[in-house]
Amino acid sequence: MIYKGIYHLFYQYNPKGADWGNIVWAHSTSVDLVNWTPQTPAIYPTQHAGDINGCWSGSTTILLGGRPAILYTGIDRQNRQVQNLAVPKNLSDPLLLKWVKLTKNPLMAPTIENNINTSSFRDPTTAWQGPDGTWRVIIGSKINRRGLAILYRSKDFVNWILSEHPLHFAEGTGMWECPDFFPVSRQGGLDTSVVGMGIKHVLKLSLDDTKHDYYTIGTYAVDEDIYIPDKGSVDNDTGLRYDYGKFYASKTFYDNDKKRRILWGWINESLPQPEYVKQGWSGLQAIPRSIWLDKSGKQLIQWPISEIETLRVNQVNLPNKGLKGGSMLEISSITASQADVEISFEGFEFNKAEVMDPSWTNPQLLCSRKDSSVKGGLGPFGLQVLASKDLKEYTAVFFRIFKGQNKFVVLMCSDQSRSSLNQHPDKTTYGAFVEVDPVREKLSLRSLIDHSIVESFGGEGKVCITARVYPTLAVGTGAHLYAFNHGNGSVKISSLSAWGMKKAQIN
Structure with a gap:
């Protein structure tokens, strides 16, 4: 959230080690979303009825008068998942260092009467206010294999009443973690409570079964308090995802200073547990992304926040350049282990594109079968990042173009x-x-490269893929960066700009 010009990030944190356990709500602050200062934890287990066995995820909401409030999941003494409220002790403190829990906690709890699963009732969203002035919030849950967004309403943010029906549900999807529900438009970010003409809504769900975040775009029927995905918006794990790589438990917030909606996502480790514990830390936040509705109205666009560009140094530009099949081009004079690269391709030899087999419906499977070493007709072409000089190590981010039935398909x-x-x-x-x-x-x-993380944005932010890699040779000055084309058809680099990146202040 943003409060008095300062950004606040709260996150699940184990102060006693690099593994899961002893979770508190850690707290960091920033004035630019790039450089962060750690503060003392905001919430930790203290209440027998509310959170004595753990403080889990939740969200902040800005109430009337600009007052922040946190709704979060706690584990009570009966090991039930319940929802609690915490508010700042001193609203005049822009750092909001001290938070006070309501003595009335928990405010929402599973009971025999309401038929809520005691171990599947967590992660309240940022609340929104309807035209009737009543607050609404959803909480992730499940009944058997049916994923649920349970809806509660409140007039005072303290006394919450369970709705007779969920905001939305979907069969066969399992537990819905970290739900997020917010309005979007083509113009940019909107306050969470905005409704009206030309506004769509997004429901994002983190699937406990697959550890993927998927979303649908649809309509919020305000009078009925239900969400209806648009026709064609796939409501399961095969649908649209924020990110097709390592990215989970994401959350957005509305930045009312710059009128934008910002997405945070968690990048977990790709190492086995003993190895990441040995390195002394695990998990990190992805670069914050601005998100808005694509002009088609059928998906979201994501782009790294503009503030990240303040870290850029030593710009390298490359004018139009042909890239024949089987060729490579080193992008030098920047620190390739910590870089920001933007490249555009055009001038494709479409007559060399392979025919798209109708059975190729799973893009991840197709990418694994046709990896960067498999020569194609039009592609693979793109970037080899965190590459060693001898190319024994590299991570390839690339495109292929196929000839479909009535259009060309980009992978x-x-x-x-x-x-x-x-x-x-x-x-x-x-x-x-x-x-x-x-x-x-x-x-x-566009690829943002940071030693062991590669966040890539294709088609001007239509597809995002985050990779978590651990090179042994391509580290420090041993890392190289290449543009490549391993296909039969030639392509043209219409523009290329690359920068080394300064180190941000992190916790």
Whole structure:
């Protein structure tokens, strides 16, 4: 959230180690969303009835008069998941260092009467206010395999009444963690309570079964308090995702200073538990992203916040350049282990595109079968990042273009199969189809590279893929960066800009 010009990030944290357990609500502050200062934890277990066995996830809401409030899940002495409220002790403190829990906690709890699963009732969203002035919040849950967004209402933010029906549910999806529900438009960010003409709503769900975040775009029927996904918006794990790589338990907030909605996501480790515990830390936040509705109205666009560009140094530009099949081009004069790269491709030899097999419906499987070493007709072409000089290690982020029945199909892949000589990391290859017409549009790729993280944005933010890799050779000055084309057809680099990145202040 933002309060008195200061950004606040609250996050699940174990102060006693790099593994799960002893979770508190850690608290960091920033004035630019890039450089962060750790503060004392905001919430930790103290209340027998509310959170004595753990403080889990939740959300902040800005109440009338600009007053922040936190709703969060606690584990009570009966090991039930319940919802609690905490408010700042001193509203005049812009750092909000001290938080006070309501003695009335918990405010929402599972009972025999309300038929809520005591172990599947968690992660309240940012609340929104309806036109009737009543507050609403949803909480993730499940009944058997049916995922639920349980709805509560309150006039005073303290006394909450369970709705007779959920805001939304979907069969066969399992537990819905960290739900998020907010309005979007093509113009940019909207306050969470805004409704009206030309406004769509997004329901994002984190699936406990697959550890994927997926979302639908639809209509919020205010009078009935139900959410209806648009026709064609797939309401399960095969639908749209914020990110097709390592990215989970995400949350957005409305930045009312800059009128934008910002998305945070958690990047977990790809190493086995003993190895990441040995390194002394695990998990990190992705670069914050601005999100808005695509002009098609059918998906979201995501882009790194503009503030991240303040870290850029030593810009390298490359004018138009052809890239024949089988060729590579090193992008030098920047620190390749910590870089920001933007590249656009055009001038495709479409007559060399492979025919799209109708059975190729799973993009991740297609990317693993046709990884960056498999020569195609039009592609693979893109970037090899965190590459060693001898190319024994590299992570490839690339495109392929196929000839479909009545249009060309663009596939974006992130290939980690050769990312590290270390045999222990998960080296899953990720992929997604990009809704871009390569006949009429340039095909763009931006990758943010940070030692062991590669966040890539394809088609100007239509597809995002985050990779978590652990190179052993491509570290520090041993890391190299290449543009490549391993297909038969030639492509043209229409523009390329790359920067080294200064180190941000982090916790």
